[in-house]
Amino acid sequence: MANEKTLVSARAAPNHSVGPVAWLRGNLFNGPISSVFTLLAIWALIAGLTPVFEWAFINADWLGETREACDSGGACWVFINARFEQFIYGFYPDELHWRVNLTFALLAGLLAWLAIPRLPAKRWAAVLTLIVFPVVAFVLLHGGIFGLQLVPTYKWGGLMLTLVLAVVGIVGALPIGIMLALGRRSKMPIIKSVCVIFIEFWRGVPLITVLFMASVMLPLFVPTEVNLDKLVRALIGITLFQSAYIAEVVRGGLQAIPRGQSEAAAALGLGYWKRTGLIVLPQALKMMIPGIVNTFIALFKDTSLVLIIGLFDLLAIVQASLADPDWLGYAIEGYVFAALVFWIFCFSMSRYSQHLERKLHTGH
Amino acid sequence: MSTQQAKLDDGAPMIEMRGVNKWYGDFHVLRDIDFTVKKGERIVICGPSGSGKSTLIRCINHLEEHQQGEIVVGGTPLTQDIKRIEQIRRRVGMVFQHFNLFPHLTVLENCSLALVWVQKRPRREAEATAMKYLERVRIADQAKKYPGQLSGGQQQRVAIARSLCMHPEVMLFDEPTSALDPEMIKEVLDVMIELAEEGMTMLCVTHEMGFAKTVADRVIFMDQGQIIEENAPEPFFNNPQSERTQLFLSQILGH
Ligand SMILES: Nc1ncnc2c1ncn2[C@@H]1O[C@H](COP(=O)(O)OP(=O)(O)OP(=O)(O)O)[C@@H](O)[C@H]1O
Ligand SMILES: [Mg+2]
Numbered sequence: 083m084a085n086e087k088t089l090v091s092a093r094a095a096p097n098h099s100v101g102p103v104a105w106l107r108g109n110l111f112n113g114p115i116s117s118v119f120t121l122l123a124i125w126a127l128i129a130g131l132t133p134v135f136e137w138a139f140i141n142a143d144w145l146g147e148t149r150e151a152c153d154s155g156g157a158c159w160v161f162i163n164a165r166f167e168q169f170i171y172g173f174y175p176d177e178l179h180w181r182v183n184l185t186f187a188l189l190a191g192l193l194a195w196l197a198i199p200r201l202p203a204k205r206w207a208a209v210l211t212l213i214v215f216p217v218v219a220f221v222l223l224h225g226g227i228f229g230l231q232l233v234p235t236y237k238w239g240g241l242m243l244t245l246v247l248a249v250v251g252i253v254g255a256l257p258i259g260i261m262l263a264l265g266r267r268s269k270m271p272i273i274k275s276v277c278v279i280f281i282e283f284w285r286g287v288p289l290i291t292v293l294f295m296a297s298v299m300l301p302l303f304v305p306t307e308v309n310l311d312k313l314v315r316a317l318i319g320i321t322l323f324q325s326a327y328i329a330e331v332v333r334g335g336l337q338a339i340p341r342g343q344s345e346a347a348a349a350l351g352l353g354y355w356k357r358t359g360l361i362v363l364p365q366a367l368k369m370m371i372p373g374i375v376n377t378f379i380a381l382f383k384d385t386s387l388v389l390i391i392g393l394f395d396l397l398a399i400v401q402a403s404l405a406d407p408d409w410l411g412y413a414i415e416g417y418v419f420a421a422l423v424f425w426i427f428c429f430s431m432s433r434y435s436q437h438l439e440r441k442l443h444t445g446h
Numbered sequence: 447m448s449t450q451q452a453k454l455d456d457g458a459p460m461i462e463m464r465g466v467n468k469w470y471g472d473f474h475v476l477r478d479i480d481f482t483v484k485k486g487e488r489i490v491i492c493g494p495s496g497s498g499k500s501t502l503i504r505c506i507n508h509l510e511e512h513q514q515g516e517i518v519v520g521g522t523p524l525t526q527d528i529k530r531i532e533q534i535r536r537r538v539g540m541v542f543q544h545f546n547l548f549p550h551l552t553v554l555e556n557c558s559l560a561l562v563w564v565q566k567r568p569r570r571e572a573e574a575t576a577m578k579y580l581e582r583v584r585i586a587d588q589a590k591k592y593p594g595q596l597s598g599g600q601q602q603r604v605a606i607a608r609s610l611c612m613h614p615e616v617m618l619f620d621e622p623t624s625a626l627d628p629e630m631i632k633e634v635l636d637v638m639i640e641l642a643e644e645g646m647t648m649l650c651v652t653h654e655m656g657f658a659k660t661v662a663d664r665v666i667f668m669d670q671g672q673i674i675e676e677n678a679p680e681p682f683f684n685n686p687q688s689e690r691t692q693l694f695l696s697q698i699l700g701h
Contacts, residue, residue: 345509346546346605350560350612351536353528360563365550 138418149409161412162419165403169419172239172394178231182242185222188215189249197434212253235313239394241423243313247320247385247395252328252378254321259328264358266333277329284326289384292319297391316388324381331373335366369442375435379428386424396420459518460485460616460647461506466515468501468671475501476512477671483616488648490658490679493668494694499651502668503618506649507531507538520615536564539609543621545601547593547608553580554589557608564612572611579607583637599630603637610641617641619650653698659683667691 110120141156144163152158162169171179192215195207223246226232238246265277284292296319297312304310339362347357389398400416403409461483468476475498483489491499504510505517508524508531517524519534548556557576561567567575580586583603585596593601602622609617619638623631635657642648642661652658658665658679665682667675667690675682675691683699686692 340546342542342544342546343548346540346542346548348509349507349535349538349540350608351532351564352560353532356563360559361548365548368550 149412152412157415157418158412159415161409161415165409168240168403169396169399170241172243172399173237174233174239174242175231175237178225178233181222181225181230181233185219186242186245188218212256216250216253235311238313240399241396243388243393244382244385244395244397246313247317247388247393248378248382250317251320251324251381251385252374254317255324255328256374258321258325260332260363262325262329263332263336266329267336281326281329284323285330287323289320289323290387290390292323293387293391295319312391313393316391316393320381320385324377327377327380328374331370331377332366334373335370336362338369339365372435372439372442375431375438379431379435382427382431383424396423458485459483460487460520461649462516462518463505464516464518466505466512466517468498468505468510468512468514475671476505479515479673481666481673481676483647483649485615485647486645487663488642488646488661489650489664489666490662491649491651491666491668492653492655492658492694492698493674497668498671499668500620503540503620503649503651506618507535507540509540536612537615539612539614539617541602541605541609541617541619541622543625545593545598545605545625547601547605549593552590552592553585553596553604556593556604557611560608560612576607576611579610580604582610582640583607584633597630598626599633602626602630602634606634606637606641616647616649619648619652621651621653623652623654655683655699667694669694 111117137156139156141154143152143154143156144159146152146160147164149158149160152160167176167179171182174182189211192207192211195201196204196211201207221227221230223238224233224235262277262281265273266281268274268277293316296315300315300318301310343361343365344357347361352360386395386397388395389401394402397420400420404413404416459482463479463481466476466479467474479502491502493499501510505512506519506524520537522530522534524531524534547553548559551559554573554576557580558569558572561572561575562569565572577586577589580589583606585600585603585607588596588600588604593604596604606622622638623634626634631654635654638648638650638657639661648661650657650662662679664676665679666673667682667686667688669690675686675688677687682691683695686695
């Protein structure tokens with residue numbers, strides 16, 4: 083050990099050491115022009131961010147109940163505080179918030195089970211998440227049976243509604259998307275063309291149009307006695323829209339599996355569905371997860387469009403409370419809060435997806 | 447267990463091809479293929495690259511579809527009917543050039559999968575059967591590993607065991623050693639020779655002429671989608687009739 087140390091220190095110092103000073107010199111100050119630009123950029127950053135920082139933190143008001151508490155001239159976070167429950171739960175009755183909390187705690191637990199590699203029995207976790215959880219979640223959120231008080235969907239809102247839209251969208255779209263992708267690869271011309279037309283139709287239409295159609299046109303197709311809930315209509319529209327995107331992600335995953343896999347399974351006597359379910363999809367799914375997470379991020383942000391058909395997701399409810407005469411003039415605080423919540427969710431998912439991609443690249 | 451499989455006598459035809467033709471678009475890959483493999487026979491198919499050897503044996507279990515002619519496997523004519531195709535596939539084992547093991551399953555699961563899902567055996571029984579065949583190909587100690595952790599020769603032996611688990615009446619081999627490093631070829635050929643000695647009906651596409659001389663009852667030479675020559679190994683190698691066979695043999699034996 084001691085020998086090695088003397089050997090190392092006896093060497094000439096390398097030119098490219100990697101200390102912070104060397105890094106600065108190498109990347110930011112390597113020449114007069116570079117140095118000038120670096121200084122300019124630093125000045126611009128400070129000049130631009132200082133007022134924002136002062137507004138958001140130094141001159142901001144955090145505590146209080148009413149707008150009278152906001153007198154420092156900075157951001158009025160009191161507004162967010164006062165309306166926080168509504169932003170999260172919409173008009174869901176206060177005393178029943180535990181049902182929402184429990185639902186999303188269950189979801190978080192299941193997702194953690196699925197995402198943490200060390201935990202066993204992933205198959206059961208997937209079954210619970212995709213089949214059992216939706217039923218439990220519906221019973222908990224909607225109520226009306228097992229002695230749970232009924233909470234009609236028009237009372238749902240805020241972050242809770244945003245999550246419901248996004249999660250139902252993805253969970254519903256996954257099986258449909260897988261079917262569409264398999265259909266698109268089918269050798270049967272009718273099945274193939276139906277799937278291609280379906281996918282290309284939904285991918286060519288903006289979500290906002292889909293939502294309009296879902297709220298205006300869908301009722302025309304169902305008998306008048308069936309009064310389709312507005313939320314259900316939006317969910318159907320979002321799910322079908324999303325399934326077209328999932329289908330393309332799945333198709334990419336399926337294409338990455340060599341043909342020999344399916345042939346070897348066929349040669350053993352496994353039929354189409356067993357080949358697909360046991361051999362092709364499990365391998366493809368692994369590769370599809372980053373793509374699915376990315377589609378999910380896009381959907382999560384797009385759910386805010388439901389405000390145009392009168393559903394109060396997080397953004398819509400923030401916007402609605404801006405019109406409250408008690409809190410006029412605090413639009414920036416509201417939008418910053420909504421943006422921050424969206425950003426936290428999307429950023430964590432995006433990091434997770436990048437982490438998965440890196441893991442896939444290095445081979446499991 | 448197997449009710450539909452009438453046990454065939456030695457010498458009864460296991461595979462019959464009559465006037466089989468196949469095209470890829472305009473390209474005529476198989477031309478008037480006529481031949482019969484009797485039960486217990488070991489047949490080697492050789493021929494230049496692109497001559498249609500793979501296509502020929504892949505038609506037998508309908509991985510490729512032929513357009514003309516008749517293929518009968520163990521008395522069952524091959525038709526479009528998917529049930530019948532699957533029935534035939536259960537009786538025919540196949541080993542591929544690139545092994546095609548399932549990378550997401552362990553060696554043991556690779557072998558027991560079809561027993562569980564096709565033959566509906568209980569998992570324990572299926573695994574016991576799988577272990578039996580893994581022992582036969584001398585790889586039982588690797589049963590818990592994934593295919594990616596094995597050498598090419600080991601993978602190919604697992605692939606052979608995976609096929610054998612289904613108790614096939616005939617085994618098809620498509621160049622089973624040509625993706626292997628030279629030092630691994632022998633371990634795979636040894637397994638195949640043992641199989642031949644136990645009386646398995648075999649149809650092998652291979653350029654291992656030593657193997658052909660040791661175990662084959664007949665050697666078939668194909669070129670441009672046709673069977674050019676068909677003979678017992680001794681006359682085939684020592685006294686080839688057609689010019690193309692002579693040329694081919696001089697090329698592969700010359701090196
Ligand atoms: N799916 C396909 N579509 C079109 N042509 C094909 C297809 N598969 C094979 N072919 C062509 O058919 C011919 C026969 O192919 P095949 O794989 O049967 O040859 P082979 O004798 O097994 O050759 P090799 O020794 O290289 O494996 C080749 O010319 C090949 O290019
Ligand atoms: Mg070939």
